[in-house]
Amino acid sequence: MDGAKRVLVIKLSALGDFVQAMGPFATIRSHHPTAKITLLTTKPFVALAEQSPYFDEIWVDSRPRPWEVAALMRLRKKLRSVKFDMVYDLQTSDRSSSYFHIMGDPPWSGIAHNCSAPHANPDRDLMHTIERQAEQLVMAGIPQTKAADLSWAKADVARFDLPERYGLIAPGGAPHRPGKRWPAERFARVAAHLAERGVVPVLLGTRDDEEQIEAVMTACPAAKSLMGQTSFTDIIVLAHGAAGAVGNDTGPMHLIAAAGCPAVVLFSADSDPALCAPRGLVSVLRRNDLAALDVESVIAALSSGPASLR
Template identity: 60%
Template sequence: MTIRRILVIKLGALGDFVQAMGPFSAIRAHHPGAHITLLTTKPFADLALACPWFDQVRLDDKPKPWQLPSMLRLRAMLRDGRFDRVYDLQTSDRSSSYFRLLGKAVEWSGIAPGCSHPHANPRRDAMHTIERQREQLAVIGITEVPPPDLSWVKSDISRYGLSHPFALICSGGAAHRPAKRWPSERFAALCAWLAERQVQPVLLGTEKEADEIKAIRALCPDAADLAGRTSTLDIVALARDALAAVGNDTGPMHLIAMGGCPSVVLFSHDSDPALCAPRGKVTVLRRPCLADLDAAEVEAALSRMIEP
């Protein structure tokens, strides 16, 4: 069977999206002449559209099962694609349910019951995302999966007017998982430590984290505030120029690490670095409770990266 039309499903979150870029590249290399559509969600639209591997990007509004008109529109969108093969890299209950929505004998790589190429390893959930997806693709015949690569990203960051050298600071994270955040006063102390060494701290985050970033800047006025002002592409470009980065286990740290920036990533027991840590020049520091992680230990890890 000639595979002409392909659907790749990756709905989120940001760190998982970044770690799927190796598989994205492998799928394109395996099907150089196919029309490949990515199904993702609105927060990742700009990044998805910039990716070099897709002919089309479609957005999933993730309707609830009882939202019948929206579900019917989603089903129509999936069926109108006339896909020969689907690579479900989300492998969630939601994405697996789309196997039934397609309503035809499409080749399917994932974990949907009854699919043609199931990733049936009973220990798949104990694997790091990158190894898990590599094994999933091997089942369907894609044996060469490169590491995630962001070298294609282009963005002009000169408009920020940053002083060199600078270090990126990601103090935020998912609002519904506060245990994944190092206390803001520790980030402020770290920023002051950097400023004393003539390294400008650059605070990244969303507008929702503006108050926390404002509190850090109150204690360290030398820090630059880019909250709500950076796209995903900007973050990668900033990572290329940065001396180093420190942050919680959050999506932007995956972009920064994949951008080649030496990074210290902070984990609590709310997430497991063995399953999801960023790859690259990364030092992981973990405590059951991040409030128990001293600024001095983070400074020491950072020193090993930035001082000769």
Template identity: 55%
Template sequence: MGGAVERVLIIKLGALGDFVQALGPMAAIRRHHQSPLGAASVILLTTKPYVDLARATGLFDDVWVDEERPKPWQIGRVRRLREKLKSGHFTHVYDLQTSDRSSFYFHILGPFKRPLWSGIARGCSHRHTHPERDRMHTIERQIDQLAVAGITDVGMADLSFAQKDIYRFGIEKPYALLVPGGAPHRPAKRWPAKDFAELANRLFVKGITPVLLGARAEQGILTLIERDAPGTVNLCAKTDFIDIAVLARGAALAVGNDTGPMHMISLAGCPSIVLYSSDSDPALCAQRGPSVEIVRKTRLEDVSVAEVWDVVERTAALVP
């Protein structure tokens, strides 16, 4: 998919962990479409929660919000989305979402004057058909997909763009980030709040301030932990994605469930311990970074605090 390029569209809709892990492939696409005559115009199509983060990366000339999200039978929405996509006059499209939804976007463009398209949509010019794609980790799958399109210099996500004043939180080093939340419809992916509280107390005794991160929907869990571990700093609903990356850079370590913020924390370089149940498979979606430890059991309630503390000692060398 090389040659003279004018307009490039990247499709990545979410969720947070997938979005952050795709920043490396997105940067590779950007580099691939630079030339001595100038860089292509690179547009991102995403969902509203990731617009500010996408703009902060500096990788995109514009960020579009996927507002229509049409079902095939919603003719009006399909028409509006098709006209929006056509208005971009894209020569290349990289579908990093590779879902039924994003493949549908390829088909609504119609059979004439379609852009070169990297994805899994039947009939696209650079279709990823690796027989093991559904058993690949997200990052390796995207690396293999882009190789089909001639892009081979794909690196890890670089979060150095994330810069923000976090002094307003009043947190002194050393501190550790704790991420006790997760998708509300998947409770099996959450380590019990009482165990996070006990871990927080152990950290506090060692002179490490435990810092709780979570969205507003997780306020109840974080409040319980704060009650049982009074040495914690509760930043529930006080941080955005950039804050999390900057906090991660200064943290001694992080411990959390398999949830989006842990992807950002680990890629920011923070030594990270991620807790997995059988509800998700780290072979497909594990956090990546310079120092990541996975603790996994069939049921997270069977993971003891002592087991996690052993990994804390080994990972961050906090305990003499």
């Protein structure tokens, strides 16, 4: 299909999944070097996708609900406005699969019923996201998927006035999944350990993480908070310069790991690292209940193995 003129890639959410699609994005771009490639995504990822070298245009899917008839009709009109030569559905959800028929059954890689290039592995849901997408592309005629490379990301992080040696800490996470959060007071002890080694702890997160970040700042005044101040590209560039990172299983840790920063990522029973853990210089620590994870284990992971501080 390298002669295709119009290609659509679908990847709607979430941040970790979007980052793990960066390799497939690059691979699709290489496989269709002269095509006009459109990405269908959601609003949070537009700026990151626009800066990447993989897409010629970005379409926003607001994911309208069944009763939002006007929005549904606008989306339907948009999807049918172009006759795509190939569609790569990397979301592979019921929603994204439904677009196959809305668009008139174009050449399609995904799991939509009767699509031309199905990912026909009944165990696909038991595969890590990266291997699953790579196998999907093999079945669509693309033999080898590139690894993620975020070296293209640009951001002016000088405004944060950070010292030469700093480490990144992501103590928060999705507020509706508290089981994925390690206790803030333990992050504070890790931050103090970094500070004692001459590495300034830099805290990342949104306003949803304010309680956790404030707890760390109170216990470790040497830490610096960038809560609510960083874009996705800021995080990537910060990761390029960081000595290391530690955080919960949350989207920013995927960006940090994909940028090549040594990272310790903490998992609970709420998610399975065999299916979704960040790849790279990463040490994964998992406890069914993160309250059972001791500080010493995290500090040890930061001091040895792939996640050891630079």
